[in-house]
Amino acid sequence: MDIEKSQTNEVKWKEMKELMHMSRAVFDYAQEQIEMAYHEQNPVLLEKETDYVFTKLLASLSTLFPEQLVGISIKPFLFSTSHLFSSTHKNKLFKWLDRLYQLDLPASDMDFGKLKIDFELWYYELGGDFIEFSYQKSYLMKPSEAAEALGISTVTLHKYIKQGLECLDNGSQNKIPKHAVELLKDPVYGVLMQLIGQKKKRLHQKPAERLGEIYKEIAEYQIRYGAATVHEAFAEYDGDEMDDPTDYYRWKDLTEEITEILKDTGGGK
Incomplete structure (x- = not known):
């Protein structure tokens, strides 16, 4: 019975992958259009290609991972033209195209998780502020x-x-x-x-509430390491030199988040 189920799943994955697969011709054409958009500084063409890659990713995630996902809900948003023409965005577009073209199944929970995290981060980078993943109960x-x-x-x-x-x-x-x-x-x-x-x-909390949480968490690090700042605590190291850099990056990110919140609320000048 398990063998039959495995064979059925393989057929299902193959059918779904064929349905969502990006052909070489489409891949090459999309690359050409993106290059043209940047060369001509054409915001309409660039937005169209960005929307194509984003929509293709969203559809692939929603369709190719039925054992993990029930669905994905997002709030519509407008692209920022200045961000679209950034070198960061250009690199992301080409990387996502390549990732779509080479997407393989079945994927491990780790592989699915990395894809989900990268897509979610990209959604926020593009200007979105609400994305929600609904999972199968068995997952x-x-x-x-x-x-x-x-x-x-x-x-x-x-x-x-x-x-x-x-x-x-x-x-x-x-x-x-x-x-x-x-x-x-x-x-x-x-x-x-x-x-x-x-x-x-941060998106769903008032700034004062979020700052209170951050200060409390930073205080725990200060007590643990006997230092006032992350730079003082990790003066002799950086993230790449540590066996477990979690505390270093976490404390560093919290410090940067304070700056962002104060900047957004008109403080920290």
Whole structure:
């Protein structure tokens, strides 16, 4: 029975991939159009190609991962012309095109999680402010299960949730998507997942409430390391030299977030 199910899934993945696959001709044409848009400084063409890549990604995520996702909801937004013509955006467009062209299935929870995180970050970079992923019930874990998989206590898990570990407030015990557990084991994507979690908080909290949370969390780091600032605590190291750079990047990001909040509210001049 398991063999039959596996074979059925392989056929299903193959059919879905063929449906969503980007042909070489389309890939080459999209690259040419993007290059033309930048060469001619054509905002209409560039927005059209950006919308194509973004929509294709959204459709691929929604369609190719039925075991993980029920659906994705986003709030419509307008592209920023200045951002579209930035070198950062140009590089992202070509990277996403290549990623779409080479997208392979089936994907592990880690691979799905990385794709989901990168797409979510890009959505916010483009100017969006609301994106929500709905997961299959079978893809969600209880906090106790997630803690056991990570080899930590539930107390530590709740600390990670507070810091930005993806956790759904869905009124049930099954709240943590499986990829979140895998991403927490990765020093880079674990931090990126936390950044997204904090960004969502910032978008839905009043500045004073968010600042209060940040100051409290920074105070915990100050006590732990016996230092007033992240630069003082990690004066002899940087993130690339550490076995576990989580605290370094987390403290650094919190400090930068304070600056952003104060700037947005007219303070910190």
